[in-house]
Amino acid sequence: MELLSNLGDGLSYVIGVVPILTIILGVTMGIIAGATPGLSPSMGVALLVPFTYAMTPTLALILLVAIYIAANYGGSITAVTINAPGTPSSVVTSFDGYPLTKKGKPGMALGVSLVASTIGGIVGTLILIFFSGPLARVALKFHPAEYFALAIFGLTTVASLGGKNWIKAFIAAMFGLLINTIGIDPISGVSRFTFGLSFLYDGFALIPALIGLFALSEIFKQLENGKFDSKAADSGKQEWPTFLEYWKLKLTILRSSVIGTIIGIFPGAGATIAAFISYDLTQKMSKSPEEFGKGSMEGVAAAEGANSSSVGGALIPLLTLGIPGSASTAVLIGALMIHDLTPGPQLFISSPDIIYGLLASLLLANIILLALGFFGSRLWIKVTTIPKRILFPIIFAVSIIGSFAVRNSFFDVIACLGFGVFGWILRRYNYPVAPIVLGMVLGNIAETNFIRAVMMGGWTVFFTRPASLIMLLVALASFSVPLIQARKEKRRTTK
Amino acid sequence: MDICLSSTFFLLLVKTLRNKEGVEHAGPRVDIVLTFIGFLVVYLLVMNYVGYFLSTFVFMITGMIYLGYKNIKVMLITSATWIVFSYIIFYKILFVPLPLGKWFERLF
Numbered sequence: 001m002e003l004l005s006n007l008g009d010g011l012s013y014v015i016g017v018v019p020i021l022t023i024i025l026g027v028t029m030g031i032i033a034g035a036t037p038g039l040s041p042s043m044g045v046a047l048l049v050p051f052t053y054a055m056t057p058t059l060a061l062i063l064l065v066a067i068y069i070a071a072n073y074g075g076s077i078t079a080v081t082i083n084a085p086g087t088p089s090s091v092v093t094s095f096d097g098y099p100l101t102k103k104g105k106p107g108m109a110l111g112v113s114l115v116a117s118t119i120g121g122i123v124g125t126l127i128l129i130f131f132s133g134p135l136a137r138v139a140l141k142f143h144p145a146e147y148f149a150l151a152i153f154g155l156t157t158v159a160s161l162g163g164k165n166w167i168k169a170f171i172a173a174m175f176g177l178l179i180n181t182i183g184i185d186p187i188s189g190v191s192r193f194t195f196g197l198s199f200l201y202d203g204f205a206l207i208p209a210l211i212g213l214f215a216l217s218e219i220f221k222q223l224e225n226g227k228f229d230s231k232a233a234d235s236g237k238q239e240w241p242t243f244l245e246y247w248k249l250k251l252t253i254l255r256s257s258v259i260g261t262i263i264g265i266f267p268g269a270g271a272t273i274a275a276f277i278s279y280d281l282t283q284k285m286s287k288s289p290e291e292f293g294k295g296s297m298e299g300v301a302a303a304e305g306a307n308s309s310s311v312g313g314a315l316i317p318l319l320t321l322g323i324p325g326s327a328s329t330a331v332l333i334g335a336l337m338i339h340d341l342t343p344g345p346q347l348f349i350s351s352p353d354i355i356y357g358l359l360a361s362l363l364l365a366n367i368i369l370l371a372l373g374f375f376g377s378r379l380w381i382k383v384t385t386i387p388k389r390i391l392f393p394i395i396f397a398v399s400i401i402g403s404f405a406v407r408n409s410f411f412d413v414i415a416c417l418g419f420g421v422f423g424w425i426l427r428r429y430n431y432p433v434a435p436i437v438l439g440m441v442l443g444n445i446a447e448t449n450f451i452r453a454v455m456m457g458g459w460t461v462f463f464t465r466p467a468s469l470i471m472l473l474v475a476l477a478s479f480s481v482p483l484i485q486a487r488k489e490k491r492r493t494t495k
Numbered sequence: 496m497d498i499c500l501s502s503t504f505f506l507l508l509v510k511t512l513r514n515k516e517g518v519e520h521a522g523p524r525v526d527i528v529l530t531f532i533g534f535l536v537v538y539l540l541v542m543n544y545v546g547y548f549l550s551t552f553v554f555m556i557t558g559m560i561y562l563g564y565k566n567i568k569v570m571l572i573t574s575a576t577w578i579v580f581s582y583i584i585f586y587k588i589l590f591v592p593l594p595l596g597k598w599f600e601r602l603f
Contacts, residue, residue: 224523224527225523226527393558400538
């Protein structure tokens, strides 16, 4: 009951002209960011963080989370209409969405993906609401040793979920850890790798690094492709599904929403993996699996339900433990930090208004997404025709001003450009860049809690506290599984 | 130093304006990326002298022309809109001390 009253309070924060306008603005910008070829959700959120400085922390979070949610749907618009997934996770949507467009039924795919996204988002949020409170209460009792173990677990899953690229993902996470060590030691005050240069004392700020890695490097990569013309989508008359057709998909949508949320919880997994797993499972359970890949509405529903619900899942570790589960939530950590808020269980006690306002606004954002997606569908399809030739210089300009505005420092702008070039080089050699950010954030959590734990309980504390020991063992397991798998595969190929 | 910088900027601009073909070819185009990184470096260096607003305007137009965009009107409108937008949001509302440029500071 406490939950309901808290949520009621939360709703009272968001029912108002300003918060609702903020959500509408966020959803609109999110759909545009997702639907514009060349703009990804994490890029959209990273670029917009600097605009939220002047807002209250609650409004800033509401705006960014609304963008995050809506961008997932926006990405499927391009996936369906021009087979150019606007977000990595909507790749799965395009498997069946684009064949539907080729059959002349883009409206069917768009309708299913909108409804599946909305329901997925709401299911994810509900699970988030029910579990975050109790989890945060447990997390409040955590010893620094457990936080250290959690951060290590987060880092190892990043590596293991890099798939075949796990070595590269792991190296990227290591880069993040190394970058995090630059600057003054947070506890002892020793300066590390500063070479006596005063601008390195504070280390690299997170936001310029995020903008460089997610926005600039991505644009550099696309510039390198040298293709700036995108196919024009047909925004003509469309036939949308009837209520009965949606109703037939209810089980698929609900199942994929639950799968998506659960997968979203795990650090490093996220929307793309959620969508793939749910698509796979739905195909296996479907009565007509042969339709998949040829324009199955079930396939679209499975992908969209999962990738949207993973947002709620990814917010669970972020809000309750302060551990980011994905690239986009790492960006949200950056946004919280500029408002001097440290994400974690303390937030539930120190600023419940922010937490419950955020949870209530998530529900509202999904409903607004349904309305805007439905009534604005033709407009959103037009967004896909924004020329990259115009878009790229704008993104550069936004990146430069955004990285400058964090600390009013020119060094940050140069750092942002540096991270952009660095990220581009890594992308050229197929290294993922998100683990760098996770390494920077989790590295900071790991090292401060490590030192605190040692100060409080000595060196053995990590192994004598059962919770910490179990988490470290799980981390070891998740790290060694891909290692063993790779070795097995090698043996198989050599035989 | 000032003159040297602004002349490189000018030269790059002229070079780009002459490039009427646009830059669309198949295969990896590292040259486009390097040119853009060059643009960005020059843009940041020049910013200290002519200020954020003028250098950004010129940078955006240059970038769009370099990428082969043709419609001058759209280019001018988008760049000008961004300048006005960033002036209001960042300079007036968020009080971000954007560089106004050593050459123009006395005017303000």
